[in-house]
Amino acid sequence: MEVGFLGLGIMGKAMSMNLLKHGFKVTVWNRTLSKCDELVEHGATVGETPAAVVKKCKYTIAMLSDPAAALAVVFEKDGVLDGICSGKGYIDMSTVDDETSTKISEAITTKGGSFLEAPVSGSKKPAEDGQLVILAAGEKALYEEAIPAFDIMGKKSFFLGPVGNGAKMKLVVNMVMGSMMNAFSEGLELADKSGLDPQTLLAVLDLGAISNPMFRLKGPTMIQGNYSPAFPLKHQQKDMRLALALGDENAVPMPVAAAANEAFKKARSMGLGDKDFSAVYETVRQFKPSSS
Numbered sequence: 001m002e003v004g005f006l007g008l009g010i011m012g013k014a015m016s017m018n019l020l021k022h023g024f025k026v027t028v029w030n031r032t033l034s035k036c037d038e039l040v041e042h043g044a045t046v047g048e049t050p051a052a053v054v055k056k057c058k059y060t061i062a063m064l065s066d067p068a069a070a071l072a073v074v075f076e077k078d079g080v081l082d083g084i085c086s087g088k089g090y091i092d093m094s095t096v097d098d099e100t101s102t103k104i105s106e107a108i109t110t111k112g113g114s115f116l117e118a119p120v121s122g123s124k125k126p127a128e129d130g131q132l133v134i135l136a137a138g139e140k141a142l143y144e145e146a147i148p149a150f151d152i153m154g155k156k157s158f159f160l161g162p163v164g165n166g167a168k169m170k171l172v173v174n175m176v177m178g179s180m181m182n183a184f185s186e187g188l189e190l191a192d193k194s195g196l197d198p199q200t201l202l203a204v205l206d207l208g209a210i211s212n213p214m215f216r217l218k219g220p221t222m223i224q225g226n227y228s229p230a231f232p233l234k235h236q237q238k239d240m241r242l243a244l245a246l247g248d249e250n251a252v253p254m255p256v257a258a259a260a261n262e263a264f265k266k267a268r269s270m271g272l273g274d275k276d277f278s279a280v281y282e283t284v285r286q287f288k289p290s291s292s
């Protein structure tokens, strides 16, 4: 099966590599073309533009940074819209808001193509291991056609109904995750400043009711101050911003998420946007008393 793949960042590279390793023929495109090289070494073909990829493949997957990127790849010259037609599918797995997804869906379906949004939960390692959780919504027939690929990239796929529901589910999940990361950062700092061993805090947390893989995975590297990016902080802040907008639309008070968003914004202003989202720890860690 020939599939297209647009966007070879942290996630797209791992996901398309898995498809290749499991026997899919993959045609890739990335704005910075040099990022295609490693995929080519593993058997991928390169398309010169998104339109060229879409013209060649029965369906094309995209994994792009944010709404602006997702819209650019579809609507700009030689973009997805220039290649899409009846019988072809477009699957956007980027994390965007439902308005962006709906705009893309309308443009694709107006040209006769079919559209599925399918954002994912899970970071670099789950992407490498084919352990993502896929949150699909849109054209059911395209979802069913894509199941063999989803089964390679993920451990579980959900079909959530009409376009927008996948985007919303992903934003709700990441709103919770971003808020938890901030509470965790404050807990680490509080333990440290009050004379406790943060490593012992990790052990205690891991044995109790709020034990979770994120604390387990990120805790040790945060204590070391190692923020090598798996999930870039700028993307987590984008997700908080989009989730807060969804809260506005639905009149849902979200004071905890709003505070977490401010912390991620502060981290971005400190130059930490390209670090892992756990670098938000630095926003509380920096306020060290000068002599004590």
Ligand SMILES: NC(=O)C1=CN([C@@H]2O[C@H](COP(=O)(O)OP(=O)(O)OC[C@H]3O[C@@H](n4cnc5c(N)ncnc54)[C@H](OP(=O)(O)O)[C@@H]3O)[C@@H](O)[C@H]2O)C=CC1
Residues within 6 Å of the ligand: 006, 007, 008, 009, 010, 011, 012, 030, 031, 032, 033, 035, 063, 064, 065, 066, 068, 069, 072, 073, 093, 094, 095, 096, 120, 121, 122, 123, 124, 230, 231, 232, 235, 236
């Ligand atoms: N990393 C993670 O843990 C997870 C990320 N996500 C979501 O997946 C998406 C991708 O994340 P990730 O791979 O980490 O991000 P990266 O920042 O590593 O990659 C972003 C990709 O988007 C491309 N891009 C950005 N702007 C444009 C544009 N204007 N036109 C064309 N291409 C563009 C980049 O191209 P170029 O190489 O040229 O810059 C790159 O291929 C995001 O929506 C993120 O929120 C979801 C789950 C987990």
Ligand SMILES: O=CC(=O)O
Residues within 6 Å of the ligand: 095, 120, 121, 122, 123, 174, 231
């Ligand atoms: O969007 C990020 C994730 O870890 O999921």
